[in-house]
Amino acid sequence: MNVPVVQPWVVLSFCSAIFFIGLAGVLIRRNILIIIMCIELMLNAVNLTLVTYSEMLNDLNGEMAVFFVIVVAAVESAIGLSLVIAVFRTLRTVDTDSIQSLRG
Amino acid sequence: MTISPVFFYIFAGMATAFALITILKKSPAAAAFSLVMVFFSFAGIYAVLGAHLVSALQVIVYAGAIMVLFVFVIMLLNADSPSLDAARSPMWLRVLGLGTGAVLLCFFVWAFKNSAPLAATGNYSAQQVAQMGGNTRVLSRLLFSEWVYPFELTSALILAGIVGAVAIAKRKVPGDGGVS
Numbered sequence: 001m002n003v004p005v006v007q008p009w010v011v012l013s014f015c016s017a018i019f020f021i022g023l024a025g026v027l028i029r030r031n032i033l034i035i036i037m038c039i040e041l042m043l044n045a046v047n048l049t050l051v052t053y054s055e056m057l058n059d060l061n062g063e064m065a066v067f068f069v070i071v072v073a074a075v076e077s078a079i080g081l082s083l084v085i086a087v088f089r090t091l092r093t094v095d096t097d098s099i100q101s102l103r104g
Numbered sequence: 105m106t107i108s109p110v111f112f113y114i115f116a117g118m119a120t121a122f123a124l125i126t127i128l129k130k131s132p133a134a135a136a137f138s139l140v141m142v143f144f145s146f147a148g149i150y151a152v153l154g155a156h157l158v159s160a161l162q163v164i165v166y167a168g169a170i171m172v173l174f175v176f177v178i179m180l181l182n183a184d185s186p187s188l189d190a191a192r193s194p195m196w197l198r199v200l201g202l203g204t205g206a207v208l209l210c211f212f213v214w215a216f217k218n219s220a221p222l223a224a225t226g227n228y229s230a231q232q233v234a235q236m237g238g239n240t241r242v243l244s245r246l247l248f249s250e251w252v253y254p255f256e257l258t259s260a261l262i263l264a265g266i267v268g269a270v271a272i273a274k275r276k277v278p279g280d281g282g283v284s
Contacts, residue, residue: 004109005107005108005109006107006108006109006112006113008216009213009216009217009219010112011107011112011149011153012212012216013212013213013216013217014116014119014120016209016212016213016216017120017209018119018120018123018142020205020208020209021120021123021124021126021127022123022127023205024127024201024202024205025126025127027201028127028193028198028201029127030192031132033132033135033136033174033177033178033181034126034127034132034135036174037126037135037136037139037174038126038127040139040166040170041123041126041127041139041142044142044143044146044166047146047158047162048146048149048150051150051153051155051158052153053222054155055153055154055155055230056222056224057222057223057224057225057226058224058225058226058227058228058229058232059224059225059226059228060226060228060233060242060243060246061226061246063155063157063158063239063243064243064246064247064251066155066158067157067158067161067243067247068254068258070158070161070162070165070166071258071261071262072261073166073170074165074169074170074262074265075261075262075264075265076265077170077173077174078173078265078266078269079265079268079269079272081173081174081177081269082268082269082270082272082273083272084177084181085177085180085181085272085273086272086273086275088181094181097192
């Protein structure tokens with residue numbers, strides 16, 4: 001029986017494509033909220049890489065690592081968004097070009 | 105490893121398209137909702153790969169909790185003012201960024217395609233996992249036996265995160281218009 005299957009390298013390439021889309025988003029956007037969203041996108045790409053390798057190697061520790069990455073991502077986005085709120089309350093903007101208090 | 109191509113390509117195409125919308129749409133609300141679709145597509149891919157617990161966690165934690173947080177902050181800040189971000193950088197910088205990204209992506213694809221196939225060393229193949237009661241049961245066993253110390257440390261991390269988030273967001277800001 002010759003069923004067409006997706007090769008693992010296709011999945012891994014898809015992961016790196018999503019990762020680079022997220023990286024490009026971090027670099028080209030100026031809105032802090034969207035930058036945090038792009039960081040989540042990159043974390044997701046890495047999670048999918050871990051799951052793919054976990055399936056390839058028949059080793060469930062990769063999926064365990066994804067569990068902890070999800071927890072850390074949740075905490076990170078909560079802290080990040082509260083920082084965004086603090087910045088917005090002080091400077092009234094979420095645009096990184098307008099935030100230059102440290103520029104000499 | 106057997107992955108059904110139909111569902112994988114549907115979900116992968118959706119994820120890529122919505123990820124591009126996320127980084128190219130000007131409005132943060134549109135980006136947030138595209139990101140929800142990306143997370144749902146990822147959940148589908150996890151399910152196709154047989155990682156059922158991760159798929160459920162993806163929907164609950166990412167598409168549920170984290171995105172609600174994002175949408176709530178967008179609403180709270182009323183920050184849905186579209187901005188022309190990408191057009192602000194000089195042309196050479198945009199070309200350089202996109203070119204570097206494309207070259208790195210091609211390199212990664214080449215490396216993944218031409219690397220030697222890895223030997224499956226673990227003892228959790230799909231059949232064995234199914235025999236032991238399914239993905240969720242096996243992962244839960246692992247979590248509460250082998251990984252119990254990291255799991256407990258995670259609770260300390262979450263507690264610190266809650267306290268930190270409240271402390272940062274609730275702080276009185278001089279000149280604030282009375283948000284709190």
